[in-house]
Amino acid sequence: MGFVLKRLINSIFLSFGIATIVFFLIRLLPDVSFSDIYLNPRLSEDVIQRIRASYGLDKPVLIQFLNWLKEIITGNFGFSFIYRKPVIDCIIESFAPTLTIGIPAFIFSFGFGILIGVQSARNQGKLLERTTHSLLLVLYSLPTFWLGIILILLFSYTLELFPPSGLHSLNFNEMSLIEKIYDTILHIFLPAITLGTAPMAAIARFTRNTMLKVLSQTYIKTAKAKGLDEKIIFHRHALPNALLPVVTLFGLYLPIFFAGSVVVEEIFSIPGIGKLTVDSIFQRDYPLIVGVTLFVSFIVIVGNLISDILYSILDPRIRLK
């Protein structure tokens, strides 16, 4: 427990470090915050300064940073210029859609990835396995934006099976609960597949490789020599050992699913963390940029922590220190 706590505290400081760097880096870009007022040619410098001052942007960057630090300690993440509400609210509101896509994608990629990987290892060298292996490489290398559009073209445009964008239908509010759930599932399908395909392929290939490595170990040979049933060898001796490194991927892949994918969210019009990040950067919404960075880096760090914890639980030889 002590270890986890230590790591968590560490991770908070690390997130802050990252946010601090971003805080200063973003100010190296041309300042276009409140671009609309800059477009007003006769607006006096005085008024622009007053508006900037109301957001504390008139002060030197260092002072702004100290103010930000002070606010953060009291739990205030600042106020978004473009959404005109607290940064924390923006992040919470955007996190829900990201999760809605992320969780199914997570289940899909690990479920299918492990399944295909294990089956591939078992059938190594057969024609079907070799084909699958190459196919996975193709899936892994497909650009997400291309895959997304192709899926829409196929499943929404041609076959009209799944809705092409958004998280629910236009008449969502008039639906019964069952219909609502069903409607949401339909909407989640394509973006979740798009988001999960590349990781799924990577996980499948990874699982296959670790599985093969384990199957060539001497203790498996020993088991075979003992005359143990193939199934028992496979399921009881090989599988748990082979899945060990796969489980560590859980943590590493966490950010892919839960930190918001810019591309998938753009294609399928999902107002998630990815879209929030892009909008905040394009409009130089400084408090939001820093807030989102803080959030995303925290997810990455927590993901790593989960990896480590899972590893120690599954492999008694490794103890957290």
Place this chain on the structure above:
Amino acid sequence: MRINHRFPFFLFILILLIFLGCRKETRKNYIVIGSTIDIDSFNPYLSTSLFSQDLLDRVYLRLAVEQEDYKTFVPLLAKRWEWSEDSTQITFYLRNDVYWTDGVKTTAYDIEFSFKAATSPEVAWLNSEDIIRNIKSVKALNETTLVVKYHYVYPYQLTDINDIWIVPKHVYEKIPFSEWRRNGYFDKNPITNGPYKVARWERGQLIELVKNEKYFDKNYPKIKRIFVKIVPNESNLLLQFLNGEIDVLPSIPPAVAEKYENNPNIKFIKYPFLAYEYIGWNQRNPLFADKKVRQALSYGINVEYIIKVILKGNAVRSTSPFPSIFWAHNDKLKPYPYDPEKAKKLLTEAGWRDSNGDGILDKVIANKKIDFKFTLITNAENQTRKEIATAIQNDLSKLGIKMEIQVFEFNTFMRYILDKNFDAVLSGWRVATKPDLTIIFHSEAIKSGHNIVSYSNPIFDKLNDSAAVLNDLSRAKVIWDKVQEIIYEDQPYTFLYEPVRINGINKRIKSETVRMNSISFLYNLHEWELK
């Protein structure tokens, strides 16, 4: 590979989904408008994009409706209006039967308040400049009488007062002006008075407008429910339009429109847009300080090719800062023809020749030999501009001019332009419906304004100033013609083309009921009808 025993289960789920998914929606009694961007806010003073304005105009009423000739106005919130003897004052008599969606009556006091908001430096409304300069006061005498006083007499007195968004005083005054930009209050429950009211706004997803039951004209709107679906990805948006999920798609690229011209379910509505695309030559840069050079560049760019090949003919050649459909446009000006020989000759006259045989023109300026090399900047979001930039690069290389292209994200691009930190810029202006070139070409606008190319010509300044305030439009036209001749001669910009806007509608909508124009693509949305 052995088929897994769970496989039939997955197959079953998939088939189930497919069957359920096949239920097609029954006949829709609403329409869906597609957009790549969301609106900024339902507070019209904070909402600056063109799309926001088009949409907000459907939920907020103005005093009058500007007509497609950009000169006349038809009564709306104002039943009628009277001019004072000396024309420095207009008295508006308002309708007595207009209510905000919360039941409070829309009165002259709302307009008086709106004027304060429009001119408040704290609100910093984008269009406040003209209002502040021209309108002296707006005063409500009683609930239905409004008096507007002007500093002087000029032709666009109605245009200016009609530009003011009328917002509900009893709601908006709860938040002080200085807090407007920091407050999400206005977006929570928008109180409006137009034919439509806001039923739902899911940021970045959709907007739902429904018929406003309190609207004074009970015959409208004809279509009672409108959805705006926000899909940032253009390919996805187009597929949904072709599929019938989206009924109205604004701003379709010419190449796409050409491809689907024969689709039986959709109709394209094309109309000239009050806008033009240009290349601005930064005259602070010694390369472009000489008028002869700028003329040469205009002769050296094959605009006809750009229109024919890149825009598929969906554009009109531009010759002046007033588009050809606008009354102030000088019809006598003919576009600079593509004439590379003449361009070369002009460049030679201006002292540019290839003295070292490296294929690039050079000239000694301030005791230093410089090559004719520069960078053209444009914004990344606009695919057409990027293609045009490449065509121009090709044309100029034939003259011995080396042009680099640099593409920026829109906001950064604007920053570079406004800071005048560029050599040449490929961009466009949308033209206001009242002629005034002060902001873009007046020498005063170099310091504070949009004279981004730092063009300066005292004769132009004088003529422009006199024409802008002339109340007799036919006399003003004579001066505007002269002003355009000066611009034509000086070529501070190379005027490229006036775009033709292409919007698509599904044929479910009766196209004869649809009017789209440069003022708004949803100009008469409340009159649209379904088949």
